[in-house]
Amino acid sequence: MGRAPCCDKNGLKKGPWTTEEDAMLVNYIQKHGPGNWRNLPKNAGLQRCGKSCRLRWTNYLRPDIKRGRFSFEEEETIIQLHSILGNKWSAIAARLPGRTDNEIKNYWNTHIRKRLLRMGIDPVTHAPRIDLLDLSSILNSYVCNNPAAALLNLSNLLNSTQQQQPLVNPEMLRLATSLLSIKQANPEMCSQNYNLHQNQISNSQEQNNQVLPPLQSNDQFQNLIQGGDFSADMAKHMMQQINVEGFSPNMTNLGCPLSQENIFPPNLSADHHQTAVSQANYVPCSTTSGNPSPDYPENSYFQSFNYNKNHDFSFDSVMSTPYSSPTPLNSSGTYINSSTEDEKESYCSSWLKFEIPEGTLDISDIM
DNA sequence: AAACGCCGCAACCGCCGAGGT
């Protein structure tokens, strides 16, 4: 049985509200309070349906609504809550005083979502995007001191881009080639990182009394996925490794893909799924020094992307200011309005721009 | 100056669950 419409729409006005209508609605609610939305428009003399009145009140006319730009703190809160709650905008709004679910939803869709996509982060899963999987296989080959395999993987990757949709965006390719060239220049560094990576995993397992061995390669991970025999324990195991590593443009970290679609099969419970996602993104990122970066607030979403201040590939090295901040704080603590989306974007993209040293790998040769 | 395209946001739509009859 179909549900009856909330009101008789014949003769009722739709579209943008006029100031007169706003005034009528506000006056009525100030006298009688909100509620009984069905009868409210009739009593208030409005040619609107109750639903429209309620939306207008809750999303725009309510006196406690905070208007204007979202602060950096608000933005971070939204991202973190979204990673936990998903598209539960009302739940997110409940934790952001003065902001409505509609406003947060719009802000997410028009600003944050796009920014995360440009950063290579899946806005749904909050994990690095699927194309990093292929990138990781290239980098992993190099970690294993197999440049030939790396080049082969890269070649396959490029060939695949000639079919339908590109698997890797240009920034990812640039990152890949840059890292390859850096590896050529500093072979010891990478092996050190790899050893460190393995040590971290071992330490983590001791702490968690786990007996599962660390995944030795990206291939092993891929086999797990493709084999279909992927239990919740395995997923947990994977996420432990991710927790140890955090996420950074570090080679070994990239060898551990985070895409949620791959990590969690449909039969994995939502609880496992959600818990793992939260852990993957928001545990404090381990660093070689063992200390979190002081450049970001503790537990900052963006701190998850921080690697190591002393490391050549640290995001810190290319970010002097939290790039997500829409309105950087000045000395008095007020927000500077001159910050533009372009400026924010430049922060985001800067840590993906690793210039290729001259005389190193030339992708055009492969293509 | 006009045309065009893009973007952001307010508003709408359809669905759902809770609660009442």
Place this chain on the structure above:
DNA sequence: AACCTCGGCGGTTGCGGCGTT
């Protein structure tokens, strides 16, 4: 149990403003 109302939610749409050509 069935039906209905109501409030709430998330997804989508459409319009106006703005920048670019």
